[in-house]
Amino acid sequence: MNRLGPVRRADERDIMVDLGHERPQVPPKARNASPIVPRASISGRALVAVVAIMTFLASMTTGVVMLISASATEWQSEVSSELTVQVRSVRGRDLDRDAEQVAEVVRSQPGMVEVRIFTKEESAKLLEPWLGTGLSLDDLPVPRVIVARTVPGRGLDLAELRRRVAEAAPSATVDDHRAWIERMRSMTGATVFAGLGVLGLVIVATIISVSFATRGAMAANRPIVEVLHFVGASDRYIANRFFRHFLLLGLQGGLIGGGAAIFVFGFSESVATWFSGTPVGDQFAALLGTFSLRPTGYLALAGMAVLIAGITALASRRTLFSTLNSIE
Amino acid sequence: MVRFENVGLRYGLGPEILRDLNFAIPAHSFQFLTGPSGAGKTSLLRLLFLSLRPTRGLVNLFGNDVSLLGKDEVAALRQRIGIVLQDFRLLDHMTTYENVALPFRVTGRDESSYRKEVIDLLKWVGLGDRMDALPPVLSGGEKQRAAIARAVIGRPHLLLADEPTGNVDPTLGRRLLRLFVELNKTGTAVVIATHDINLMDQYEARRLVLHQGRLHVYE
Numbered sequence: 001m002n003r004l005g006p007v008r009r010a011d012e013r014d015i016m017v018d019l020g021h022e023r024p025q026v027p028p029k030a031r032n033a034s035p036i037v038p039r040a041s042i043s044g045r046a047l048v049a050v051v052a053i054m055t056f057l058a059s060m061t062t063g064v065v066m067l068i069s070a071s072a073t074e075w076q077s078e079v080s081s082e083l084t085v086q087v088r089s090v091r092g093r094d095l096d097r098d099a100e101q102v103a104e105v106v107r108s109q110p111g112m113v114e115v116r117i118f119t120k121e122e123s124a125k126l127l128e129p130w131l132g133t134g135l136s137l138d139d140l141p142v143p144r145v146i147v148a149r150t151v152p153g154r155g156l157d158l159a160e161l162r163r164r165v166a167e168a169a170p171s172a173t174v175d176d177h178r179a180w181i182e183r184m185r186s187m188t189g190a191t192v193f194a195g196l197g198v199l200g201l202v203i204v205a206t207i208i209s210v211s212f213a214t215r216g217a218m219a220a221n222r223p224i225v226e227v228l229h230f231v232g233a234s235d236r237y238i239a240n241r242f243f244r245h246f247l248l249l250g251l252q253g254g255l256i257g258g259g260a261a262i263f264v265f266g267f268s269e270s271v272a273t274w275f276s277g278t279p280v281g282d283q284f285a286a287l288l289g290t291f292s293l294r295p296t297g298y299l300a301l302a303g304m305a306v307l308i309a310g311i312t313a314l315a316s317r318r319t320l321f322s323t324l325n326s327i328e
Numbered sequence: 329m330v331r332f333e334n335v336g337l338r339y340g341l342g343p344e345i346l347r348d349l350n351f352a353i354p355a356h357s358f359q360f361l362t363g364p365s366g367a368g369k370t371s372l373l374r375l376l377f378l379s380l381r382p383t384r385g386l387v388n389l390f391g392n393d394v395s396l397l398g399k400d401e402v403a404a405l406r407q408r409i410g411i412v413l414q415d416f417r418l419l420d421h422m423t424t425y426e427n428v429a430l431p432f433r434v435t436g437r438d439e440s441s442y443r444k445e446v447i448d449l450l451k452w453v454g455l456g457d458r459m460d461a462l463p464p465v466l467s468g469g470e471k472q473r474a475a476i477a478r479a480v481i482g483r484p485h486l487l488l489a490d491e492p493t494g495n496v497d498p499t500l501g502r503r504l505l506r507l508f509v510e511l512n513k514t515g516t517a518v519v520i521a522t523h524d525i526n527l528m529d530q531y532e533a534r535r536l537v538l539h540q541g542r543l544h545v546y547e
Contacts, residue, residue: 030425038421232407233434
């Protein structure tokens with residue numbers, strides 16, 4: 001026989017525990033205001049720092065590679081549309097006359113835009129770093145240099161030019177800088193390759209860091225995950241609750257790292273502009289060309305930030321599902 | 329509704345702690361699961377709740393062979409089962425209301441569709457003025473009632489309770505039992521794991537007694 005009386009759920013007076021009016025009757029807010037996974041439970045600051053650093057490194061690498069690539073292209077296009085003829089001094093021949101004759105030969109070659117013989121003063125300036133100032137070239141057997149600018153993209157008959165130049169002055173040599181351009185090309189290729197390598201390492205390091213952070217967060221929140229399982233939440237639902245946090249952390253890190261990289265490039269560009277015209281600025285420009293990224297370059301930096309944030313999110317999602325599989 | 333056939337369970341390479349379990353839990357039934365401490369009551373509840381898989385035998389739940397279920401299907405089945413654990417397992421960062429509303433929230437239901445229901449149930453279990461309190465400030469009895477409310481809010485087909493009166497005084501224990509009985513009358517099959525003889529004496533019901541890994545059923 002049952003000794004328990006019936007309970008009518010509809011009747012609010014028949015509550016299990018009558019608390020009377022001892023407790024203050026505060027009007028309840030009773031709303032779902034708390035996140036399923038508390039943000040404070042995920043040690044986000046360290047992860048944001050890691051993602052920011054990784055994004056900064058990736059963006060800097062991308063920017064530097066783009067800068068070098070652009071400068072190399074600039075040098076190559078300048079140099080490849082130029083050729084130099086050296087006329088050496090030979091006993092028994094008039095160097096100035098030889099130079100004039102060679103210049104005429106070069107001028108008459110189809111595809112030439114401008115042909116100019118370097119003056120003695122210009123040649124002296126070229127040798128200044130090695131021989132010092134106040135040099136009199138008359139005392140030295142310094143070759144004369146003829147610089148010719150060609151129509152860009154138009155193929156020159158170099159063999160014919162060489163033959164004709166040799167006829168005009170046997171001691172003259174024609175240099176179209178091809179070997180130097182090839183070296184430049186391989187150096188640029190190596191730089192891009194190294195940049196890609198660094199990017200690859202940064203991405204792998206990001207994935208590993210994020211996986212560790214995700215596992216840590218899941219371990220710290222295991223009781224929550226278990227309760228969510230108890231109440232019938234699917235793995236996808238649980239993963240999405242964590243995923244939001246990691247996506248946000250990734251975006252924060254990406255924004256900080258990418259923003260810092262954009263600032264560094266923007267600042268360097270301003271510094272280069274301030275110093276342009278000064279000896280330091282000229283040296284810098286000679287080495288790196290115009291130290292400025294095109295708008296597409298800045299777009300690439302922003303793209304890096306998005307990429308790293310995306311990798312953070314994907315790596316955490318993958319770890320979330322594999323960890324959830326191990327929790328019943 | 330639930331059928332166990334020759335079910336055995338062992339942890340790792342250890343001895344079999346549940347052996348040759350053959351029993352059924354019919355719909356709308358009420359039963360106590362009892363036995364001495366360490367007899368395997370909690371393990372059996374975990375088998376019923378699909379948080380453990382048997383090492384042998386067949387477990388059929390709501391017409392599904394549990395060994396064939398994927399994780400999503402398990403999650404869907406768990407929505408038809410309510411569970412009250414000894415340690416309550418309330419989420420400390422959520423209010424009592426949010427804890428009780430959790431089973432609805434995880435299914436993606438709009439809050440307006442269940443808010444009144446949650447508030448009514450909280451009032452009914454005597455937590456009407458504790459809806460916005462966080463579990464750490466609730467008393468043991470209040471936590472117990474919140475955990476029970478969370479288990480029953482979704483009107484489960486099967487309610488499992490592990491020592492639901494273990495942390496409360498006899499008066500509250502009696503009231504909690506009344507809640508389970510009332511829930512059973514609305515159609516929920518109830519399994520209460522307890523070793524509290526006094527509690528079982530208060531209500532005549534089927535008893536499933538675990539002893540030395542085997543189950544004895546007393547109708």
